[in-house]
Amino acid sequence: MDILFVGIDFGTMNTAIVASNGMRTVQQTVVGWPRDYVARKKLGKEVLFGEEVQLHRLALNIVRPFHKGALKYGSASSGGADQSGLERSKLAAKLILENAIQSVDPPSGHQILGVVGVPAEASVQNKQLLLELAREVMDVAVLVPEPFAVGFCQDQAQNALVVDIGAGTIDLCHLYGALPTEHDQLTIAYGGDYVDEDFMKRMAEAVPHARLALGVARSIKERHGFVGTELHPVPVSLPTRGGTPQIVDVSVPLHAACTTLADAVVDGLREMLDRLDPEFHSELLAHILLGGGGSQLRGLDDYIDSALESYGQVGVTRLHDSAFAGATGALRLAMSMPEEDWKAVQQADQRSGFRRRAA
Ligand SMILES: Nc1ncnc2c1ncn2[C@@H]1O[C@H](COP(=O)(O)OP(=O)(O)OP(=O)(O)O)[C@@H](O)[C@H]1O
Ligand SMILES: [Mg+2]
Structure with missing residues (x-):
């Protein structure tokens, strides 16, 4: 099967993605939903991303899913146990990842294999949440520490x-x-x-x-x-x-x-x-x-x-091109990872019953 590799830098403020088809984009890590039916009708969309959120901010309910590099409400240190807040952050983060992948025009029928940079010492709980999200929007995903990905672009x-x-x-x-x-x-x-x-x-x-x-x-x-x-x-x-x-x-x-x-x-x-x-x-x-x-x-x-x-x-x-350094390093890591290693990750996912949800 044909493969599209992607490298993603999933940051508190910006999400950058670089793909093996030569496409790359960077957008703010933010989602906006129209506040009411008037806004929905005027904007003609159910959900907005990046710059569009800034442009129409008064008409939107806005969610920035990360705080201090961690998913909001994902742990005691990032907002505490607010279950509905956590669900909102997870949904926003998933939509942002999905939108990032769509922005690099993945050819239909290709498998998407991605490496995602996350904060170096993100808590185990937070890493697990991010990994689950990444695996919902890609066929196989692995996480690496963000600064390692940044360094790997050099x-x-x-x-x-x-x-x-x-x-x-x-x-x-x-x-x-x-x-x-x-x-x-x-x-x-x-x-x-x-x-x-x-x-x-x-x-x-x-x-x-x-x-x-x-x-x-x-x-x-x-x-x-x-x-x-x-x-x-x-x-x-x-x-x-x-x-x-x-x-x-x-x-x-x-x-x-x-x-x-x-x-x-x-x-x-x-x-x-x-x-x-x-x-x-x-x-x-x-x-x-x-x-x-x-x-x-x-x-x-x-x-x-x-x-x-x-x-x-x-x-x-x-580092020059600092907006894309992490995503470029993550893509390099993805492309240099041996096929057997990707297969091993995929098999482990299958053993644990994980299935990518249809986008
Ligand atoms: N010229 C500049 N001088 C100082 N700070 C800057 C400059 N340009 C951007 N920044 C700051 O850099 C930060 C955004 O950087 P970056 O996109 O690397 O963050 P992120 O990856 O989203 O966050 P994190 O890695 O912490 O999750 C913002 O705080 C922004 O204000
Ligand atoms: Mg960053």
């Missing part, structure tokens, strides 16, 4: 440390040419979403009369965010309570919020170095690879360099 011959800086988590992984063990991975419950919240909190204290919506805070961070020793003015126009828009310099709160992310990355790197044999430190320090949306933060490479210089010579590289 032709990296040396030992390296990969840092995947996402919206919900920062994931680190030691790459050395074999599948990583638990010991080689670390997840930090911090990411871009926390920076946005922190920036808003600092803005509310520093400029209480300015009104700053979450989406605006995020885009200011993405366009102007920076870390490092030099503070430069960042004038932005913001609406004010009961008044006209004003130009406000947001540099101090923005810099402070972005620095919390850079510090979390440095703490993670220090912890990884502490865990790993000092014999490898100089090689690892020289090959620090940054991926994920947060890797685009201005000044982050120099910040890491100076924070770790007491360990030795530091080399920080930002």
Whole structure:
């Protein structure tokens, strides 16, 4: 039977997919259902994805299924035992995966074999939930740690440390040419979403009369965010309570919020170095690879360099094409996995009574 391989980076904010037919897409990890019959009629759809959700947000009930890199309500740490909330998150996540697969135009009759990147230390319970979802929308699916997939998109011959800086988590992984063990991975419950919240909190204290919506805070961070020793003015126009828009310099709160992310990355790197044999430190320090949306933060490479210089010579590289690095690595893993291994996964599924539900 013909096969379509897919690699998926199933992130808190974005879901990227790359397929062996050369297609690739990235969309926000969000689903919207029309709020009422008026909205349904006007939109002409039962369910909306990605940018369309943003565009029609007032007319929709919106679900973002992940929080801090975990399925919402999937465990005590991600919202507790709310059964209907969990069912909603699962349905949303499944629809998003299905939509991602449809977006790469799978030829009819092809078997779909996929590798899905998930947070490095996702709980066993959460991994099981994600695996079940993936297996409902693909013929055979396996999960791999996200930063390992990110690293696998590189032709990296040396030992390296990969840092995947996402919206919900920062994931680190030691790459050395074999599948990583638990010991080689670390997840930090911090990411871009926390920076946005922190920036808003600092803005509310520093400029209480300015009104700053979450989406605006995020885009200011993405366009102007920076870390490092030099503070430069960042004038932005913001609406004010009961008044006209004003130009406000947001540099101090923005810099402070972005620095919390850079510090979390440095703490993670220090912890990884502490865990790993000092014999490898100089090689690892020289090959620090940054991926994920947060890797685009201005000044982050120099910040890491100076924070770790007491360990030795530091080399920080930002992976290019960071939106697709995880999905590309996952596809490479899928295509390099031996046929017998895919068959073994499939047979194990069959033994456990699993059947892919017809899409
Ligand atoms: N230029 C930029 N500067 C700083 N942060 C940025 C920039 N561009 C994107 N980001 C942030 O990167 C994050 C999204 O990155 P990414 O798509 O890798 O996350 P994700 O894979 O969905 O999340 P996770 O891996 O945690 O589940 C968001 O917080 C976004 O605001
Ligand atoms: Mg990610």
